[in-house]
Amino acid sequence: MRYKIPLKRAGAALVWFLISCVTLPLAAQNISLRARDITVLEVMERLQKDYGYSFSMEAGTVDVNRKVSISERNVDIRTVLDRIFGGEDVVYTIDGKIVSVTVAQKPQAREEQRQGPAERVITGTVSDASGPVAGASVVIKGTSTGTYADLGGRFSVKTSKANPVLVVSFMGLKTTEVEVGNRTLPLDIIMENDENVLDELVIVGYGAQRKGLITNAISQFKPGEDNARTALSPSELLQGRVAGVNVSTTSGNLGTAEKMSIRGSSSLSASNEPLYVVDGIPLNNVTGSLYSLGEDLSSLSVLNLTDIESIEVLKDAASAAIYGSRATNGVVLITTKQGREGRSEVKVNYSMGVNQFPNRNRIRYADSASWIEVYNEGIDNYNRQMGYTRESQGYIQHIRNPFGNLPDTDWLGVITRLGQAHNADVSFTGGTSKTKVYLGANFAYQEGVIKTNDIQKINLRANLSHKVTKWLEVGGNMSGNYLKNNRVPGASIGSTIIGRAVEQRPFDRPFKPSGAYFLGGTDELSRHNPVQILTEETSTVTNYRFLAALWAQASIVDGLKMRVSFSTDDAYTFDYLYYNENHPYKEDNGRIIEKNRFFMSNLVEAFLTYDKTWGDLSLGTMAGHSFQKTSTRNNSIDAQNFPSPSFDTVGVAANIAGVSGGLSEYALESFFGRVNLSWKDRYILNTTIRADGSSRFPKGGRWGFFPSVSLGWNVAKEPFWHFKAADLKLRLSYGKTGNQDGISNYGYKPLIGGGFNYLGESGIAVSSKGNPDLSWEMADQYDFGFDFTLFKGKIEMIFDTYLKNTRNLLYDMPMHSTTGQTQKLANIGSMRNYGVEFTLNTHADLGPVHWASSFNITHNRNTLTSLLGNDIVSIGSNHALQVGKEVGSFYLLRFDGIYQYDGEVPDAEYDMGVRAGDIKYYDLNGDGLINDDDRIITGSPNPVISGGWSNTFSWKGLNLNVFFTYSQGAEIYATWLMGPTRMGNYQALLQEWCDNRWTGPGSTDKYPRSIYSFHGNNNRSSTKYLVDGSFIKVKSVTLSYTLPSKWTDAVRMRSVRVYVQGENLALISRYPGWDPEMSTSLDPQLFGVANYGVPSPRVYKAGVNITF
């Protein structure tokens, strides 16, 4: 009989292993079990919980409610099984940790078998919704003859039985019987999900729970070969995958900062990021870069995504509250792959691809001829308006194309390229019953679509565990990560690379005939020369991150365990920026800004768990304590004056223009606990509590308490539930969470600070007035949801609705300046998020093709419910806060068309140069003057609905995945539009505006005239630039083929999968730019503003996954 570790369907099994390694005692060869009058089901649960076994059996095979008594010490699993199944007509196969229980054949059957006809070979493939079922057991019914399906789901079995019936079984799937009869071979056997199988485990804070007992809104995402995308950080992976989770980035440059909002923004302070916990280590939310080169970088992109086994998003407060004061924005638990008992396995993945600047033609710039025509018309309009004639002083002359008939410069082409990408990783998994090992290594090199932008990434990981004695187990997870990012300027800096390219006049060019640069900001070139910027600067950000956790776990008495761990999250960031002497920002003959940061965060944690079952009632408890201390040390140097660009270290500099350094510390102490009770798996109660004490608060208000309670009702387990093919669970939860991320480490203390130096003498001054009343930001969240499956799992629906009220909002309260401070961080105001989430998973057969689909949709509505009174608080230049309105609402003048006649222009505006052909704005207060008081609150940067839709079509070894993301109802304030619509100004123009500009009364009510110098009026922040950001994106399309095993066997490989993938292939949107998903600022108050950012690149790649 061939024996193969189930691989393809290893997902569920892996969770088991992982649980047993991380949070529960390691599986032991030998089992000790003592119980009286316990049901078979409970024994199975005990075996599952304590020893990591999982069971696969058809409902009704055995009477699981039959009471047995058992008293065994150090026996093997078979002994235990014989004990509990004794008397039942069953056989069981033990495959590693998976126990499959099937009805035994009757003795007569054996007789028949002997007398049967000649042997025949039955071949076929086994698959389920997600593809081939590797490792499925295929047994000829009534015999012991059988085999396991290989990686492609294929099997071949010999039998001499007449009319053989195949019994196909696999953990988590419903056992299927197939009459072979005269059906043509090979057979296609499709298996269905089995709802009667004991559940998978779901990772929760400080432990894991059976899925059936989960009463919270937890979404799980398992990154794998099938749904892989080009991503650098875990948050990017989740884009469009999980209902209720929205991910945005500042730009499509490599590794830029991202914003993940779970169930809307719940804080006004800049930090709305969830807490990331990797294998129990809470990550510090730091920036990935230290110098803001027009955009920040993500600190998560340094992590290795191929090591990730699963990502659990704790969305409701009841699941997140166990993380207390850091949980308001949700918690993302990342679990990495673990070693497992059984045959060793080596996996090698390699992919290469190209990145391309997408959707270039969505923005069309005017050519030289149109540009000059419009510009000269602007000059004519100006001269006429000023009453200038040719003789007047101040008369402006027409311009001509200085380069005659030379072709226009393709400015975007000058700075973009097809970037290459290579990704290679290798991992090893293996282990014995005592020791388990996972080793992983990854190397990636990617080039961005902007020249000189590239990254190099190296990751190493080792996850080990070892059972020292029967009751003591120790282990460690360690990873070293390295990411070097050669970055390019983002949108919010004077040298913004896209802006400085596309804003150039069409006839301008980067180089003089002599080969020298044309210099920006002169008559020869209106903006910075982007080629000069890219060529003459070096900007490298290097991130090292070391994550490690060492733990020991002891069983003290039956059911009581203790776990102690020490973990550390250490990061070193080196941000290097060199403007050499040929760069516009050279300052004193070349400038290096070097910034270093080292932070170290250590955590000691200990908790006890105690589990006990009394009859139908089972109890699980956990109580623990942790202390975490983080210290961050920074220094930076601004060095100038270098002999030549070849000298590129600070030591050479003749002028040290600035040096700074600092040290900051933060400590958090916590107590936490959980109790869960369930009765017959039917009624479930979970409660948690956490108390957090933070050094960021003054003594009196240092401690915050964060309780939660949730209830679950497995309706399908009720005796009255007669719908065999359907399953229903109702969930209800409430929890309280906190947030302290917006508070600086010593925010509450009044301080006299140093560094106020004068003439080289040290000086001190009041640096902070502090706020001794500073306290926790608190959120109360209610959640109601249900999980409903139909047609034996072919349709699965998950629904949640929630209400989250945040109060004591941490808000930089504006202060009157006479106090000497302009703002004070205080707990003011409250906001509400209400939303609905829905996920629909379906499986269907379209002829021989299997179609699996996962669709999710989210609606969230945010309202600011109180702040300082009801006044409008203007935020930034285009946003405002007002009670009753959404956070992030735009605050703009309303575009009201175009003045057709001079007579329509109010006097005050006329005096400022406004004439017919200029933009008319709504005069809110009717004072005849258009100013900032006339702004209205309008629109929202957040979508009304958003989500994703993933579709997998599989046919034999071929697999096609198409993944869409969508968003509807968000508006974008397109600041970038303000440049190329300013007709009569010295920058590039949009062809659309040139073609449709106002030329006389009645010509248009949408596009203004061209006017030299007086273009200010037509360029005010108004709803003219507020555009619809709704979109549907074809995020990725992947076509893969798993090679037949006869080929792979020949080269001694266990599995070979080849694939091609395309990403960001299509965009359907009315947005006039390249990519509606970019926001220059990720602050929820300033969200939805798009400057010239690099769009998410289009990626074409090909790769191979090989398993040995």
Add this chain to the structure above:
Amino acid sequence: MKRIVITILSALMAATSCMSLLELDPHNGVSPSSVGTGDIEALRNGMYKCVQENPGTRSYIMFDLWGGCLTAKQSTNYMDLINSYASSLNSEIESQWQGYYKALMQVNNVFSIAKGLPEGDLRNKVLGECHYFRAWLHLCLVTRWGDVPLMRENTDEKVPRTPAGEVWSFIYEELGLAVDLLGTPESVYYLSRDAAVALKARVALYMGLKDEAATLAESLISDARYGLDKFENTFRGALGKEVIFAFACRTADNSKIAISTLFYSYNHPNSGSYVYAPSAEVMGMYSDDDLRKEISVTTLDNLNFINKYPSGQTGTDPVVISRLAEMYLVSAEAQGVEKGGARLNDLRKARGLRPVYPSTEAAFIDAVLQERHLELLCEGHRWYDLVRLGKAESLLGIQPHMTLMPIPASEIQANGNIKQNKDY
């Protein structure tokens, strides 16, 4: 063994309880209660730094930006710039308002600590400096916004606007105290009695106290330590005989007062982001004989630049607050056409120009005003000179309400006791 291990683990568990470790102290600051008279030198340096830095770079050229001396790059019309500032939401207006009050808070803090010093030279010096800075900051406020909250001491109350007259009296009093308390100059970068006298002369002139203004200005003109100097000396780092008080704005002290980069383009050897160009009027106002011309403005590749602050993109230049030439102009204006003509022509002579002999007081005032324009370009004088002499509307073409700046909207929002200036 099991017992031992469990004991160890339990001990570890207990050891993780460490509540006292939640009390963490910062490393770059100390509690205000621990700062006292012993720290007075450091506090004093901090005070200079804050007064110099807080209002921001443009505060020093605001009266030139708003006075029609400068235009935004690529714009031929200085009114665009003025119109952009004439908004209560303009961030520059806001940051100057906030900056002056931030600095005032620091000065008043030092003032309250310095009062505890024992009688003596140190106490006199620090208190004198505080009085000067209180006067200077209120002067910057009252000239911009008219009625402004007067801050004799720090308070978190929502202080209403004090009538301008009261603010002016306060400034004058404070300068009187500064003159009494301050001594001889340590360097032009520290305050001295002379600096207080020079500022008091200016304030006296502004307040119409012409005799006092003339007397104070003359006392410095007749002081042998000072004399009119070449522009090359005053504006090329050396700070010659003319300068009475200047903020050092040293790059090495991490000063951010980088005026120069606003004035040069990347193709100019000094290099800068070239935000502002001199207006057409400024480019045309210097005669070729004028020795100030080359140092005041310059031209390269058809682009015009203000040339008084030479450090370019690299760093910062000292900002002159008082220099002797201003005293000549104060004296001339205060003495009027009869007696003041001599001082005006003394200055013109030193600048390579022929004397002028206006016949009427009005013509004389115009001549002094024009001379101030030529002499003090981009030193923060023009707009208020036009406003105080009632010529802003006619010469600049601004609307009447624009002789005061708008109170920042954020301030009105935060302090309900403050009302906006008329017509904003």
